[in-house]
Amino acid sequence: xxxxxxxxxxxxxxxxxxxxxxxxxxxxxxxxxxxxxxxxxxxxxxxxxxxxxxxxxxxxxxxxxxxxxxxxxxxxxxxxxxxxxxxxxxxxxxxxxxxxxxxxxxxxxxxxxxxxxxxxxxxxxxxxxxxxxxxxxxx
Amino acid sequence: xxxxxxxxxxxxxxxxxxxxxxxxxxxxxxxxxxxxxxxxxxxxxxxxxxxxxxxxxxxxxxxxxxxxxxxxxxxxxxxxxxxxxxxxxxxxxxxxxxxxxxxxxxxxxxxxxxxxxxxxxxxxxxxxxxxxxxxxxxxxxxx
Numbered sequence: 045x046x047x048x049x050x051x052x053x054x055x056x057x058x059x060x061x062x063x064x065x066x067x068x069x070x071x072x073x074x075x076x077x078x079x080x081x082x083x084x085x086x087x088x089x090x091x092x093x094x095x096x097x098x099x100x101x102x103x104x105x106x107x108x109x110x111x112x113x114x115x116x117x118x119x120x121x122x123x124x125x126x127x128x129x130x131x132x133x134x135x136x137x138x139x140x141x142x143x144x145x146x147x148x149x150x151x152x153x154x155x156x157x158x159x160x161x162x163x164x165x166x167x168x169x170x171x172x173x174x175x176x177x178x179x180x181x182x183x
Numbered sequence: 184x185x186x187x188x189x190x191x192x193x194x195x196x197x198x199x200x201x202x203x204x205x206x207x208x209x210x211x212x213x214x215x216x217x218x219x220x221x222x223x224x225x226x227x228x229x230x231x232x233x234x235x236x237x238x239x240x241x242x243x244x245x246x247x248x249x250x251x252x253x254x255x256x257x258x259x260x261x262x263x264x265x266x267x268x269x270x271x272x273x274x275x276x277x278x279x280x281x282x283x284x285x286x287x288x289x290x291x292x293x294x295x296x297x298x299x300x301x302x303x304x305x306x307x308x309x310x311x312x313x314x315x316x317x318x319x320x321x322x323x324x325x326x
Contacts, residue, residue, distance in 0.1 A: 049212035054244020056205035062252035064198025077323030092199020097297025100207035111214035132284020137313030139276025148219035171278020
């Protein structure tokens with residue numbers, strides 16, 4: 045049931061990204077172009093999403109119950125605001141601004157058949173793997 | 184603002200509601216956070232097969248959702264602004280950054296803001312602000 049739930053929610057996520065045109069880097073870069081011809085679409089996408097997650101996650105926490113198909117909630121354990129967080133978010137911001145693709149839309153946009161997007165995802169996955177290796181070696 | 188613009192904005196809101204619903208259902212069902220860099224990135228690590236199955240299914244679902252949209256409407260808006268080496272450099276920045284910062288637009292944005300995590304709020308403000316400054320420097324859609 046865990047895998048089925050993941051498959052179904054992944055489907056909803058991909059559908060949502062496609063309906064909202066977030067698979068198009070031009071829309072994302074348009075949103076980031078705050079001092080140029082600003083495209084507000086991404087603000088509505090993020091707004092719509094947290095309109096559900098803010099009350100929904102609060103309710104999930106208040107239930108004091110287990111998830112439907114798992115033993116426990118896997119809430120992120122870290123809470124400190126440290127250098128890796130800021131540096132990582134900043135690097136991600138630069139990459140997001142250049143390409144207009146973040147991980148979810150990049151993976152979903154492979155369905156367009158664009159070899160450029162597929163190459164983007166390959167480099168992104170290799171970078172995840174390499175960064176994990178470096179972090180593991182340093183700790 | 185034309186009707187076409189209104190439809191684009193409405194579709195944005197509708198898609199956002201779907202994405203939020205997806206994240207909430209994944210949390211309620213499996214107890215997991217719908218952060219794409221975390222879910223997909225977890226597949227590159229050595230892990231028990233039970234941990235891999237749901238991750239792989241989420242990624243397959245993500246592809247199937249976009250493919251279903253493409254097949255049912257016959258078109259998918261996908262316009263690249265950057266191509267070639269610059270795009271692959273961007274991919275490396277996205278990969279390294281989301282691993283170091285442990286989250287992307289979905290994990291820190293949709294889910295982290297959803298659970299009102301100060302850490303995620305700082306991350307989200309940082310990557311959006313840095314991205315806006317970067318676009319200001321290198322140019323927008325017509326760069």
